[in-house]
Amino acid sequence: MDSSVAAGDLFIVAGGNCRMQNSSLQVQCSNDDDDKTVFKHGIKQFRTGWADGPAYVTQCPIQPGQSYVYNFTVNGQRGTLLWHAHILWLRVTVHGAIVIIPKLGLPYPFPKPHKEVVVLLGEWWKLDVEAVIDAAMESGLAPDVSDAYTINGHPGLISNCLGQGGFNLDVEPGKTYMLRIINAALNEELFFKIAGHKFTVVEVDAVYVKPFITDTILIAPGQTTNALLTMDLGTGNYLVAASPFMDSPIMVDNKTAIATLHYTGTLASTGTVLTIPPPRNATPVANKFTDSLRSLNSKTYPCRVPLNVDHSLLFTISLGLNPCATCRNGYRVVADINNVTFATPDISLLNSHFFNITGVFTDDFPGNPPTPYNYTGKQPVNLSTMIGTRVYRLGYNSRVQVVLQDTGMIALENHPIHLHGFNFFVLGRGLGNFNPEEDSKKFNLVDPVERNTVQVPSGGWVAIRFTADNPGVWFLHCHLEVHTTWGLKMAFLVDNGEGPNESLLPPPNDLPKC
CATH class of the missing domain: 2.60.40.420 (Cupredoxins -  blue copper proteins)
Incomplete structure (x- = not known):
């Protein structure tokens, strides 16, 4: 252990x-x-x-x-x-x-903090969220946005809602704290900021990074960030803010969740120092944070990025419109990867793979777009997608590169993409269409950040690599829940290697049955 x-x-x-x-x-x-x-x-x-x-x-x-x-x-x-x-x-x-x-006996690769605090960011609806998405699927349109963001379960002060306070973080002057920040929101990338203070980022997605200082953290749904925070102001109350980032015309509210950082010994009559969150379309702020992330790549924590690849894949990420006779406008909004909208099977993919049950999925998921086009420019007239349960098969220990390319179908939009079963290295990112000859020359193969969830920039691309050393069926999907619901997901099937230590274990006896 x-x-x-x-x-x-x-x-x-x-x-x-x-x-x-x-x-x-x-x-x-x-x-x-x-x-x-x-x-x-x-x-x-x-x-x-x-x-x-x-x-x-x-x-x-x-x-x-x-x-x-x-x-x-x-x-x-x-x-x-x-x-x-x-x-x-x-x-x-x-x-x-x-x-x-x-x-x-294994210390942190940075000074040990005085205390560690979990900061859980989330979203909240007044209605049952199942009713919200059911209504959207019935109408064929997008669901209602949330009514509030939260910090450790509290939205903070809300107008017309007396008695609703916020989360209070009590700190001691001169001490350094490590905030373990998690974005558990359904559909929003978030900025995180504390008035008058700066963070030293030391880890993302449970992997150490080269420390860097910032006053604003960008964190997508499913991502985590550990940041050191030194209490060097001595006294006072300071506003903590979590606000949305979305640099596309897709509708998003400008709500902000707030909490308070409170220095012990501060007089009860002391006011709170405010902070102004970045605008929701503050792309330069988001890019500055993302571009600062580098793997620690030390002797103790080396960066083992695959230098060569066996599979070079291009996955376009799109929205679309499929005919729907019962929907309000005669169509339903869908989402897809390489024009395939994922169809949820009746039994699990892993179960059907392990027991060789036929008819559940096919292993012909396209490794490239079926029809290449100008992904971030003028879009095709046909916005319909193929619907299917298709996986991409990988040999054990194969080295995989995936370029995730945003498209302008309906609208350009940023997407946090999560891969199950593996971490991956983020080699590079850029705007426009990925150019394999030119852009690959700029890949960082020395100290790329290692993650399990990565943001695909609006109107751009991101390149990741991983080694398929974990047999089984592993989900890849957008961590904006509305896009997952619409079908922006697929799965990798990794075959067994040699011998029992490179093979999928059998299912437990209490595995739920469909």
């Missing part, structure tokens, strides 16, 4: 409970109401895809009145991650932090 989980032994999952045990990790989940799964976002799940969690990809949902033990080992990882429901929109409230502490 390389590490232990320190996020709290017991955490609640709407209607049931899950317990984390510090051995070969177990998460015991019971379910008293809706169908449910629990995903351990960023845990690599070596050979234990049965414990990954996405509904109908690695398991069928846990039915009401049933239970399931997620049994896996956390191996070679430490840092901040999150867990959340991975079915429909339930992760809006079914989520929490995972904190994996380093092995005994």
Whole structure:
């Protein structure tokens, strides 16, 4: 056992409970109401895809009145991650932090902070979110945006809502704190800022980075950021703000969640120092943060980026419109990768793969767009997509490069893309269409940041690489839940290698059945 989980032994999952045990990790989940799964976002799940969690990809949902033990080992990882429901929109409230502490005797590669604080960012709707997305799917249009953002469950002061305060972070003057910041929001990338203070970023997605100083953090749904914060102002109250980033014409509210950083010993009559969040389309602020991220690449924490590739893939990310006889305007908004809108199967992909059940999926997912075009320029007239359950097959230990290309179908838009089962290296990013001859010359192969979730820039591209050393079926999808619902998802099928240590383990006896 390389590490232990320190996020709290017991955490609640709407209607049931899950317990984390510090051995070969177990998460015991019971379910008293809706169908449910629990995903351990960023845990690599070596050979234990049965414990990954996405509904109908690695398991069928846990039915009401049933239970399931997620049994896996956390191996070679430490840092901040999150867990959340991975079915429909339930992760809006079914989520929490995972904190994996380093092995005994292995210090942080930076000064040890006085205290560590989990900061969980989220979204909140007045209505049942299942009703929100059901209404959108019935109409064929986009769902309503959320009513508030939250910081550790609190939106902060809200007009016309007396008695609603916000989260208070009490700190001691002169001390340094490490904030473990998690974006658990459904559909928004967020800026995070504290009045009068600067952060030293030391980790993203449970991987150390070269420290850098910033006054604004950008964090997408599913991402985590550890940042040191030194209390060098001595006294006072300071506003903490979480606000949306979206540099496209897609509708998003300018709501801001607020909290208060409070120095102990500050007089009760002292006011709060305010901060102005960046505009929602503050692309230069977002780019400055993203471009500052580099792997630590030290002797203890080397950066093992694949220098050569066996699969070079181009995945276009698009929205589209498919005919819908029952929808309000005669069509339904969909999303796709390489013009394929993912169709959810009736049984899990992993189960059908392991037991060789035919007719569930095909392994012919296109590695390139079926019809090349000017992805960020003038778009085709036909906005319809193909619907199918298709995976891309990879040999064990193959080296994979994926260029994720945004398109202007309906609108250019930024997308946080998450890959299950692996971390990947972010080699480069840019605006416009990816040029393989020119852009690949600029790839960072020395110290690229290592992540599990990456933002594809609006009207641009990002290139990632990983080694397919984990057998099973692994989901790749947009972590904006509305896009996942619309079908912006696919799966990699990684074959077994040689021998039992390179092969998928058999399913547990209590694996939920469809």
